[in-house]
Amino acid sequence: MGRRLLGAAVSLLVASVLIFIGTSVLPGNAASVVLGRGATPAAVQKLEQQMHLNKPLTTQYTNWLGGFVHGDLGDSSIGLAQGQKHAPVWALISDPVKNSLILALITALFMIPLSLGLGALAAVYAGRPADHAISIMSLAAIALPEFVIGSLLVGVFFVWLDVLPPVAIIPPGQSPLSDPTKLILPVATLLLASLAAGIRMVRAGMVETLQAEYVMAARLNGLSERWVLWRYAMRNALAPSVQVLAQNLQWLIGGIIITETVFAYPGLGSLLVTAVGNRDLGVVQSVAMLIAVVYVMLNLVADLIVLLLVPKLREPA
Amino acid sequence: MSDPHNPRPETGIELFDHRISRGTLLRGAAGTMLGMSPLLAAACGGGSTSSTGTSASTSAATPVKGGTLRAGFVGGGTAETLNLYQGVTPIDESRAQNLFDPLLVVNPDLTTGPGLALEFNANAAATEYEIKLRPGVEFHNGKTFGAEDVIYSMRLMAKSANFASVPFVAGINLKDLKAIDATTVKVPLLYPDADLGANFVYWNTWMVQNGEKDFTNPVGTGPFMFDTFKAGTQSTFKRNPNYWQTGKPYVDELLIQSIDDNNARLEALQSGQIDAMAQLPTADAKAHQATGDITVLVAKSPQAMMFYMDTTQAPFTDVRVRQAMKLIADRPALVASAINGFGSIGNDIVGKGLPFYDNSLPQRVQDIEQAKSLLKQAGQENLTVTLQTSPIFPGFVESATLLAQQAKDAGVTINLKQVPPSAYYNPSALYLKMAFAETQWPPPSIKFFYLQALSSKAPYNETHWKNTAWNDLLFKAIGETDQATAQQTWNQVQKIQYDQGGYINWTNADWVDGLSTKVKGLEPHPAGVLGNYLFMNAWLSG
Amino acid sequence: MTGRLRFMRSFSGAVGVTIVVFVVAVAIFGRYVAPYDPNVPVTVPLAPPSSHYWLGTDFLGRDVFSRLLYGGRSVITLAALATGLGYLIGMSVGLIAGFSRSRIDPVLMRSVDVMLAFPPLLFLLVLISGAGTGVEVLVIGVAVIQAPGISRIVRTATLEVSVRGYVEAAIARGERSYAVIVREVLPNIMAPVLVDSGLRFTYSILIIASVNFLGLGLQPPASDWALMISDNRQYIAIQAWAVLAPAAMIALLTIGINLTGDAIARSLGRSYVPKTARSAVI
């Protein structure tokens, strides 16, 4: 585990460098963006000075990373360029972070049991109608990008049936849960787009496990089928499934960026997209880094769960 | 107001002919989502307020008081600001216009009326003005508005950080501004300007209170008072019970919502999550005019959409090539397809409907044969050029696509290069370096456009136009106090641009917005979207 | 039928191949039967389907059906280029890491882990904002996203193959590493790689379409399925076919490739777990 933690830390460090370099080489910066057509070189230079953009890149990097590690996400470059003394990123993203988390958690809440359940179902009935039905449905769903799925859902449930709200406007400070109907379509879009991958891989893992010798042996020892499925097949299929699900959750992050834009959902994804457009480096760097942290954490947690599930891995090799 | 231009001190109020509209003068790369939505800015009042199709309803009925009006705009993300001297996007404008007041207001027929100022009185040479202010106006915090507030505002506008307002006060001798009494300000100028009042209708120039610093809790004299603001998300405002226009506003609360995606904004309107949306895509506007499930608000406007050619870059250094390109464009087809007919056909000069616009110039029409022969003369048969465009405004990519098609007939190959909206107006990236590109101007006045885009010191000289004689002519026109002479001079200025300039103006595009059918009182207004943001006129029925 | 085409015997394999062939045929030959010039407006924008314009017109009044017939080549070529480049990078890294069994392996694999710790869409966003839009940027960006996952799969397969007798025999003959890799290793890791490549290809299409949606992808006026979707998306309520038709083509292609991939994986008869387009990249 120690090695994994170290690996995660190294990954994050490299990711931070990549993010920092990536965002620093962007042509133009918040200063010129804020100034817009009015940006004379002198004005840009003055603003850059205010924003410490004139300091060496390494200094900027260490300041930023140091702050990040201590929970200080830094300032919004746009805010600084607008002349504000402090424009803490955290104040900008606290609501979006909360909203995105709620969206992701609710999706995960459905996704995990559904992928496991449907995947296992398809595996147990492999080759039979139930399996085919699940496979075909999941194939159809993965074939489309989220924004098409989202648009189609809106077409059906708002334009045609008029039963669900097509956008999810959440007033600041209010929880998305205060009107759960607004979450239905975004969650459904994410589920449709992500579930298929989970189902298919859980199914594959489960099919393999069901063919394992120990499952046959358990059956030949007269163990009940339910016992065999849960204690023998599922338990061992779960370990690879956990990694699949972790990957799916990671993938969800990409899906959320698109889905939030489609449904005007005030989350981290839509904030990131506008921040990239605005060259708000402070926000882009911190949000990107936060996402990278979540990404790596998901891997770590998945590894941890797999360790718990697979006794063999618990010992030093 | 039949003779709009001349300041007539004795009549006070009716001095000024035209008003500047609102709109983004200086829009930057800022403000918009990565491309899905236009950064639309407002433009200035042109002619009529007529609207195609459905229009805002019955002002005849008695307004009902109360309720919350929720308006959706393209958001500006974290770049959204309450500082009206820095704002560039419609959503910034929507807040500023309702928190603050102008010295002069724009009427729906593009005349001006008294706002916080009652009179703009110039001396004979038009080198010094005296502004008479409306007495008894109170800020939201109870302080009385007066001359010191105007002086403070003008000096704040000139601060370099407030880039959006700087150009408007560039001709004023700020050092010698003087409060003659509590409601009178003396304004000396650096060069003659026959129409100073026109500078103070545009929203980047509205009045703040003496001492305003960071706009985190802005205090104005406007119809609504600041409540909350979350950049990129939502802001709320409370009704100003002491507003000087008695009885207004009608609604208790105003909510401004950022929704970047055009589709989402329309869906929010249709599903009742907002009551009004700015910038309804023209195709949707057409569809909903037919169904009538929402009110489509259409206002004619002088918002110019143009292709421009850099007169210092080959092949556009040759005036014949520029003329040929102007002849290639099929303007009616562009208007019909690129913006679904929501606009009038452009005539290569800016500001249709504004005072001093030269209406005598013949309408330019497509003439492929003439274009071909001009190109042949210039030795540029089989010309190949690259046209830079961006989805930064609706109709940009569409019109560029169509122009490329139309050019094929003249043997000209136009390759399109699309850049992200965020980079389009970025001077450190491509802006002002492109040989052939698209642009949009919502000029508050013709004077303003020529100063900003074509004069010898113009900061945004997209066509790199340099002509000393023409420049002298321009300043002569600006300072000319005689209406008829001024019009003549302005016509000369515009004719030269029409014949030789680098702009191909294909349309003056309408403002097109959507309203819930229960929203009443908002009338089409040439100066800006959603009835020029005059939410104090709006009320909710049922 | 020899081993190579055995997967065609299964129902899903046959259906999958039929679909893929159909879509690719439309992409390649469609332009020769298109009724109109795809770039010229033929009537009013967003006209509904009619006998003249089978799928109606798009937001500029261009014939959707003609654009559909023209629009497959570029998206397929682009996705293929991106995937191909991804394979060039990923396979080189994976082969070197898997075959060398030396100190370079952990170094390469740690780098891959780091790359995989970076959300793909985020990477593309940052890259495109930096390098600007453009076909090259898109292709390179998608390739770089794909490469780490590819190198992992290739490495695993290479590790497995390179302890086999025929590889060791070649090493014992003293053949050069290059010859061993090309002659002995490469042909034997192609099967899982092929299955995987189909899915990666569809992922490339999906991600290119998504990037287009965010306004950072392909440039008009090219007729291109992905571009058609993003261009016409906001008019989906008015003229749905301009979005549905290209979406359906992309969906068909994805489904076809997935079915084919499944069938190939099954015919390989090993415990190779077919992934899906979306998870292929991770």
Add this chain to the structure above:
Amino acid sequence: MSDAPAPVVQVVGLSLGLTTGDPVVEDVSFTVGAGQILGLVGESGSGKTTTALALLGYTRRGVELRGGSVSISGQPILGQGISNLRNLRGKVVSYVPQDPGGALNPSLRVGDAVMDVLRAHRAGAASLESVKASLERVELGADPRLPRRYPHQLSGGQQQRVTIAMACVCDPPVAVLDEPTTGLDVITQDRILAELARLRDDDGMAMVYVSHDLAVVAKMADRIVVMYAGRVVESGPADEVIERPRHPYTRALVSAIPDFRRPRALRGIPGVSVGVGEWPSGCAFVPRCRHAIGRCSESLPELSAATPDHSVRCIRWQELASDGAEPGDGRAAATAVEAEDEALLQVDHLEVEYRNGRRRNTVVHDVSFAIESGRCVALVGESGSGKTTIGRCLAGLHPPSGGRIVFDGSELAAFARNRPLAARRRIQIVFQNPFESLNPRHKVSSSIERPLRVLRGLSQGDSRTEVGELLDRAKLPRRVGDRFPIELSGGERQRVAIARALAAKPDLLICDEVTSALDVSVQAAVLELLSELQRDLRLSMLFITHNLGVVACVADSVLVMDRGSLRESGSVAQVLNAPADEYTRRLLSAAPCLPDGAYS
């Protein structure tokens, strides 16, 4: 055996087939008495495992029951509903799997695994005590923490004991054992077999012991049933079947078993066994039978009784009964090759280690030996003894960490690519797994051609001709050259691999467990070929194996390795007949071999 106990297992006319149509098992009948062990013997594909699983009412996916009946302790098994079957499995008839590593749930502690079986059948008796008791029965009681262990924490032998404990915990009258010792080394195998014998003797448990290894079965079984192509070809009391086999197949099988106590030239069975779906109408063994006559192919021979207790499915068994022994000549004659004195290969103080991160694991420690020209040296040891690593070092596939390897007077570089062309050519290696030793993407001829081109620099035309000659040498038809490996059987592939090695005209051939993946009949043929080649080409050979019987058949001298060290070396006769080392003695005593009276 005359007063056979009452049968607890009765199989009558059992037939199974693929759901797609082809039969897998036809008309199999046998009985097992209480406390008896029945050995079910056959090569791969003979249907023995399918038959065994049917005793539990289980068919693999794609296999269906066609007819017949199975009853155990009077209870019919076939045709039972799944819930009834579930009650019978483990309680009336239990199962010991082939690969205990794969058959134990990796995420279940072994105590819980045993407990699961108890719970399923004797919920009342399911207690930790009974679990411990059942583990004690298989000699796993010594470690009190063992029930808390996970399968991967146990050795292979311990794992197999756990599965046996699971099979015995409910005291079923019958257990089916499917190759229970195949994956184990000989010493562990010997102990497990002793364990099973004790269970039979003490608890009177009847067993059906499925195996391809006639030597093991001969040691354990009371009766033997020999299967070929889904049918019983011979069945009878164990000693009779081994000593007086009646069916030509059984005879050939017995003759093919290498036996270290009776070194002799082995005679393989030509061809390969018939696969499912390829059964001929007559006797299935005809294509491989030396005694086949036209009549044999006409119709399926009936199973006829040679003695009341011994039946055989061959129309000529009576004619052949007098035919006597299969010709078999002593090894001594075959090894009349005169050894030259000077060593072709000299290994001095070889040390090899594997590194995993910073940890070092010494796998070969201070090993020295020499191979004289034209001699065959066998390297014997159990898995993990380091024998394969030595072979890989010689071939230049793994670097030694110490010592030196001298080949024909000059020291060899660690890696093959650093060795001179001549050295690379003169040392060739044949690998263990025939299914992985040929590149499946290349035709056989191209695989054989490669060393001709690379190591001998032959032109394309020359190498073409020579490929044909090499195939002849490996006793393969020339048309095999145009085939892909997938179209060949395991034995054929191994011949191709040998031909590929011969293509280099080697002086030293390293054979790394070349027959361990092959059926015994095919193994014999391959060994036959190797002996012949060694003799004819005057090859020197390092023969790596774990099978002492094979050693006796091919080698001149032998090296015994244990855990990386050389324990003993000497001539074959000396080491096998009078071992000096304790470990060698244990190895020899554990090695299964046919009884003295076995047919030969």
